Amino acid sequence: MMLSITTVKLFGFQKRRNFHSLAKRFSFTGQSPSEPQPQVSLDKDCIGFLPWLETIAGGKITNTLSIGKSIYGRSLFASKVIHAGDCILKVPFNAQITPDALPPDMRVPLTNEVGNIGKLAAVLMIEKKRGQNSRWVPYISRLPQSAEMHSMIFWSEDELNMIRCSAVHKETVKQKAQIEKEFSLVAQAFKQHCPRVIERPALEDFMYAYALVGSRAWETSKGISLIPFADFMNHDGHSSSIVMSDEDKQLSEVIADRNYSPGDEVLISYGKFSNATLMLDFGFTLPYNIHDEVQIQMDVPNDDPLCNMKLGLLQTHHTRSVKDISIFHSSSDTFVIKEVKSAKGKGKGFPQSLRAFSRVLCCTIPQELNDLSKEAAQNDGRLARLPFKDRSRELEAHKIILSHINRLIENHSACIKEMEASKYHVVSQRFAVRRQMARDLLSGELRVLRSAAEWLNHYCTTLFSAP
Numbered sequence: 228m229m230l231s232i233t234t235v236k237l238f239g240f241q242k243r244r245n246f247h248s249l250a251k252r253f254s255f256t257g258q259s260p261s262e263p264q265p266q267v268s269l270d271k272d273c274i275g276f277l278p279w280l281e282t283i284a285g286g287k288i289t290n291t292l293s294i295g296k297s298i299y300g301r302s303l304f305a306s307k308v309i310h311a312g313d314c315i316l317k318v319p320f321n322a323q324i325t326p327d328a329l330p331p332d333m334r335v336p337l338t339n340e341v342g343n344i345g346k347l348a349a350v351l352m353i354e355k356k357r358g359q360n361s362r363w364v365p366y367i368s369r370l371p372q373s374a375e376m377h378s379m380i381f382w383s384e385d386e387l388n389m390i391r392c393s394a395v396h397k398e399t400v401k402q403k404a405q406i407e408k409e410f411s412l413v414a415q416a417f418k419q420h421c422p423r424v425i426e427r428p429a430l431e432d433f434m435y436a437y438a439l440v441g442s443r444a445w446e447t448s449k450g451i452s453l454i455p456f457a458d459f460m461n462h463d464g465h466s467s468s469i470v471m472s473d474e475d476k477q478l479s480e481v482i483a484d485r486n487y488s489p490g491d492e493v494l495i496s497y498g499k500f501s502n503a504t505l506m507l508d509f510g511f512t513l514p515y516n517i518h519d520e521v522q523i524q525m526d527v528p529n530d531d532p533l534c535n536m537k538l539g540l541l542q543t544h545h546t547r548s549v550k551d552i553s554i555f556h557s558s559s560d561t562f563v564i565k566e567v568k569s570a571k572g573k574g575k576g577f578p579q580s581l582r583a584f585s586r587v588l589c590c591t592i593p594q595e596l597n598d599l600s601k602e603a604a605q606n607d608g609r610l611a612r613l614p615f616k617d618r619s620r621e622l623e624a625h626k627i628i629l630s631h632i633n634r635l636i637e638n639h640s641a642c643i644k645e646m647e648a649s650k651y652h653v654v655s656q657r658f659a660v661r662r663q664m665a666r667d668l669l670s671g672e673l674r675v676l677r678s679a680a681e682w683l684n685h686y687c688t689t690l691f692s693a694p
């Protein structure tokens with residue numbers, strides 16, 4: 228997952244928001260009550276950075292932001308009063324790094340099998356190896372080191388074990404395998420086409436570059452772009468400021484969504500990401516993430532006598548809507564549930580597609596399946612979307628999901644309990660950060676699962692009370 232950019236020709240003024248607490252993580256130096264405008268403590272390592280980038284850009288990038296340090300690494304802070312609606316930074320496309328920078332000979336062998344992140348990671352490796360000869364050295368030297376990063380591809384077996392009950396565990400394994408596959412192609416291309424720059428490509432270096440790109444590049448018309456300076460901005464899930472791209476003016480820009488005083492940390496939204504996505508790709512979590520979700524995998528058992536008929540029917544009718552598919556590469560029996568806001572049916576409900584799947588699952592004779600198929604044809608074509616007329620069958624269908632969800636609740640609770648039991652062991656700072664991430668992930672998923680169980684329980688108990 229990359230950060231997604233919004234392409235704009237004309238953009239509307241974004242809604243004013245209340246000041247959010249994340250914007251106050253910064254500690255000021257030398258601030259006294261008589262000073263109404265606190266001074267921003269600049270990141271001394273970045274003093275020459277903006278003038279350098281402005282030279283490349285051929286113009287001003289910001290009038291109101293400076294680079295400072297937050298508890299989450301580098302960040303941008305208001306150096307002057309900023310009003311909601313102000314444009315706070317503009318980075319022209321010519322000051323961005325894209326896969327177009329790959330040596331032409333390397334582009335061809337990498338075309339199909341290496342994704343945009345892998346291609347840009349290869350560019351970053353080349354620039355890094357060029358050292359002081361790289362045009363981008365002032366930028367590259369200010370990127371975080373791999374030891375400071377917590378993207379899940381860097382997690383050890385023990386660390387990954389903490390989240391074994393979550394679907395993101397499997398995704399991490401898949402992502403690592405994909406990176407290794409892409410690395411073998413990139414390494415081959417390096418050996419053939421740039422042996423003098425990269426003599427002995429190392430998987431470790433590729434993984435580091437891949438994690439940097441995955442956590443700080445935006446999808447753009449070039450496929451993907453690293454946008455220096457804009458990528459020093461940290462994420463706030465409540466912010467409505469995003470990085471936007473203006474193809475006519477050939478630049479990326481950010482508009483403030485709220486007022487800021489000098490010294491405030493200025494945050495943007497990377498997207499509506501769950502903690503699973505944030506930890507997999509960005510290496511952090513939010514303590515309470517409203518976008519948390521749980522991936523549910525349900526199978527038609529192989530020993531079900533109607534297995535083939537059910538699979539055929541499900542395939543023909545596509546039980547899932549596209550909205551059910553998340554970051555996870557889903558198979559035909561994968562569903563995503565979000566927090567069900569109210570057990571009484573208000574707010575976001577329980578996914579219809581999963582309920583439909585379980586109705587199909589509990590059919591025991593071909594006639595029932597044929598009836599579902601006929602019913603779909605008479606309505607909007609979607610299978611099993613209406614409750615069974617026979618309420619005990621409807622109950623049975625929902626009990627299937629409920630027992631699956633209850634099992635996941637048990638697994639999540641056991642993982643959390645195990646983690647809490649090991650809380651007082653002496654651990655490294657790195658492990659402590661990752662354990663907190665694991666806790667945020669699992670508690671968020673547990674919240675989602677419990678809301679789903681509550682909804683299902685309510686549905687099951689009221690099924691027979693309706694007239």
Ligand SMILES: C[S@@+](CC[C@H](N)C(=O)[O-])C[C@H]1O[C@@H](n2cnc3c(N)ncnc32)[C@H](O)[C@@H]1O
Pocket residue numbers: 299300301302370371442443458459460461462463508509510511512
């Ligand atoms: C686009 S970069 C932002 C700049 C970064 N802090 C730096 O030092 O260069 C994204 C990275 O910043 C950190 N980050 C951003 N927002 C965060 C947040 N709300 N909580 C924790 N870490 C965050 C994570 O390490 C993430 O991978």
